[in-house]
Amino acid sequence: MMLYLVAWIAVPVAFLTYIHFAYSVGLVDGRLPFLGSEGWKWWLAFVVSILAGATCIALARKRNGINRILWLVLYIVAMGVLLIGAHLTVACSRGDCL
Numbered sequence: 001m002m003l004y005l006v007a008w009i010a011v012p013v014a015f016l017t018y019i020h021f022a023y024s025v026g027l028v029d030g031r032l033p034f035l036g037s038e039g040w041k042w043w044l045a046f047v048v049s050i051l052a053g054a055t056c057i058a059l060a061r062k063r064n065g066i067n068r069i070l071w072l073v074l075y076i077v078a079m080g081v082l083l084i085g086a087h088l089t090v091a092c093s094r095g096d097c098l
Helices: 004-029 036-060 065-095
Strands: none
Touching: 004 036, 004 065, 036 065
């Protein structure tokens, strides 16, 4: 149960905290935090967040073959959409709407 909480709550909170502070620090310097050569930092945080959550989901309950793969794919897609939506929300609240 604890691993599910980490996957569904701690992972998005950690990602949002990183995005929030990146915008806070970047905008103080008068720049956007994920433009140009700085974009790799966003991708790294995104991939690490997804992989950390997927690992928690995989370890939370022992499933057989196709069930394990199905739940992992479902988590990765759902969390990917959630994290991108959360990033857009924080970015737009900081004046960086697309």
